[in-house]
Amino acid sequence: MPRPRLLRTSCARPCRRFDQIVTHIEPTGEHVAWRQATEADEAEVRRALATLLEETGIDCRPHAITIRRDGDELALTFHCIADPDASITDAHDLSVQVESFLRKEIPGLGRVIIHMEPDGA
Numbered sequence: 001m002p003r004p005r006l007l008r009t010s011c012a013r014p015c016r017r018f019d020q021i022v023t024h025i026e027p028t029g030e031h032v033a034w035r036q037a038t039e040a041d042e043a044e045v046r047r048a049l050a051t052l053l054e055e056t057g058i059d060c061r062p063h064a065i066t067i068r069r070d071g072d073e074l075a076l077t078f079h080c081i082a083d084p085d086a087s088i089t090d091a092h093d094l095s096v097q098v099e100s101f102l103r104k105e106i107p108g109l110g111r112v113i114i115h116m117e118p119d120g121a
């Protein structure tokens with residue numbers, strides 16, 4: 001089994017308010033079908049994210065957006081800003097709302113990973 005060569009986190013100050021951090025490592029072999037998203041894919045996702053605030057009232061300023069094609073589906077990863085004083089439960093609820101909005105807006109959406117991060121981090 002291949003071993004990760006480098007795993008580094010920078011979490012001293014920004015992460016203090018979180019009780020738990022889950023780090024996710026996946027083997028490259030499972031995603032051999034991954035390929036670059038098309039321009040149309042990118043446009044669809046960016047349009048949906050751009051309407052998030054207007055449609056849901058959630059102001060999480062999505063950024064660091066990565067969009068890939070995973071077979072017939074789109075795989076999406078991005079960061080979402082949350083109130084630094086929000087509880088884990090509130091931050092989780094927010095991410096569930098964002099995800100369900102995106103699934104409604106983007107029919108071909110597969111895996112979604114939302115990194116919640118405290119404002120000011």
Ligand SMILES: [Zn+2]
Nearest residue numbers: 063064079117
């Ligand atoms: Zn970020």
